[in-house]
Amino acid sequence: MNLLSKSLIVVAALSVSACTEGGLFGRGGANDDALAPGAGAGVSDPTTVAYFQETVGDRVLFEVDQAVLTTSGQATLDAQASWLSDNPAYTAVVEGHADEQGTRQYNIALGARRADAAKAYLVSRGVAENRLSTVSFGKERPLAICSDEACYAQNRRAVTVLAAGGLAG
Template sequence: MKPYLLPLTLSVVMLAACAQQPPAQQVQDPYANLGNGALYQGDLASGSLPGEATAQYFSSQVGDTILFAANQTALNSEARAILNRQAEWLTKHQEFSAVVQGHAEETGTREYNLALGARRAGAVQEYLVANGVESGRIRTLSFGKERPAEVCSEESCYAKNRRAVTVVSASGVGS
């Protein structure tokens, strides 16, 4: 069995507030929710801000997650602002590629949500490509409703689960 991730909220706060070393270890579970800087598993208490050319910088400073309205795949202005920054960063850091994960809330059938998550990821990919990122550097992936960011069965959680998360890595698409 592969390891679980540490609680996400805590690491986000500390990433923003503290300095740190490059990650000591990447989490191996490819199915874990990779949004919001969760890749970072290093020492949170010391070091310097992550370099700009790091996945940690991308997730914590550029912003890796955008949200959608229920059953929608349209990008709102807030989402577009984050994606503009993502496109800019990806244009600047050509050695990185991206996997866009699409997610859906639990109130939908499993099969429909897989397709809905795919469509959300596709909408992000399309936007990034329109803003100058080479399409070959972006892959899309849908988790449907299988990997919620928040687990409650209320709109406050659903709103956070209707999302697309852009995960960047320096070692090629999908790896």
């Protein structure tokens, strides 16, 4: 059974809320409008995806054209690592993203650097490497839609998108 179908079963089991974008629980990721199962009520339950997204924080932000983790980014990843060790049923895809101020191909490569920086940090904090994979969306999936720094800062991100069950490749 592949990752997606397992995830869908978990979605069906956990939640009555609609999940329109498949089984990756990616609030800040490429499939942004996927509603986390149990969102709202789940925020107070530390075993839920919603808790991971809202309370732990599912993303870290980067400076312009940089893939170096900030201090607050490291703190977020510390909390993610801790959550992942408490919730071993989950794997994650770390998605790297860039703002629109760059050429398309370069931004894909830059997003790969950001995703890898976050993944490497999680591994350094004890998350098994085979629970994590990376992908870059370059500037193809902006989260904040405007053309100034207020939006760009939110788009330069690495988002840890949880998936239930199955080890990542």
